[in-house]
Amino acid sequence: MHAMQYELTLPADYDMGIVRDRVARRGHLLDDWAGLGLKAYLIRECGRRGSPVNQYAPFYLWNTVDGMNAFLWGGGFQGVSDDFGRPPARQWTGLAYEEGNGSHARFAVRHRQPVPNGVPLGETVEDAVGEARRLAAEDGALCAAAAVDTSRWELVRFSLWEQEPPKPDGDVFEVLHLSAPGRDRLPRGRGW
Structure with missing residues (x-):
């Protein structure tokens, strides 16, 4: 599994209805x-x-690098570039993915943090795997994932929810649409 996200930060007075209509x-x-x-x-x-x-x-979980590359180089990403300019597309290597009991994604939470120095890497990623498992087990969670960017030594946790979580640990997003053609094929549990 590979995670990817690009962020288009828009002016404070930007009409977000334009993005809603686009989606x-x-x-x-x-x-x-x-x-x-x-x-x-x-x-x-x-x-x-x-x-x-x-x-x-938008936040992506890819089953294959071929699919991600086809999106980036084969036309999918070009639409974003044409409409908004070419944003950096962050990528993380998957550590874990867990399914929850939720049925419809309305909110997402993304938490990014540096991998701490002085702590064994194995402990750090096991903690991230455990946190994905814990989040997915919460009532209303659709799924949770953990991934790492080794070029920046940054962990990311991502989760989807039926309702806004009461105490979110991270940035809260509204989900406008969920495309999930291979969600059932995302590898469950620890990714190594």
């Missing part, structure tokens, strides 16, 4: 993308749920 028109285009586990079309709005910014920030 309503185009979100279905990845509903059957080969190699995609899931794509959550995410937004944050300035002043809502603690967000300091307006942001469109």
Whole structure:
């Protein structure tokens, strides 16, 4: 599994209805993308749920590098580049994925943190795996994942929820659409 996200931070007075309309028109285009586990079309709005910014920030879990590359180089990502400019696309290597009991994604939580120095890497990633398991077991969680970017030594935890979690640990996003053609094929549990 590979995780990927790009963030388009928009002006504070930007009409987020433009992003909502775009996702309503185009979100279905990845509903059957080969190699995609899931794509959550995410937004944050300035002043809502603690967000300091307006942001469109889709988050992906890929089953295959081929699928991710086909998206990046084969036309899918070009639409974002054409409409908003080419944002950096962050990538993380998957550590764990867990299914929850939720049935519909309305919110997402993303938590990023540096991998601490002085702590054995094995302990750090085992903690991230355990946190993904714990999050997925919470009532209303659809799924949870953990991944690491070894170029920055950064961990990311990502979870999808039926309702806004009462005490979210991270940035809270609204889910506008969920494309999940290969969600059932995302490898469960620890990824090594």
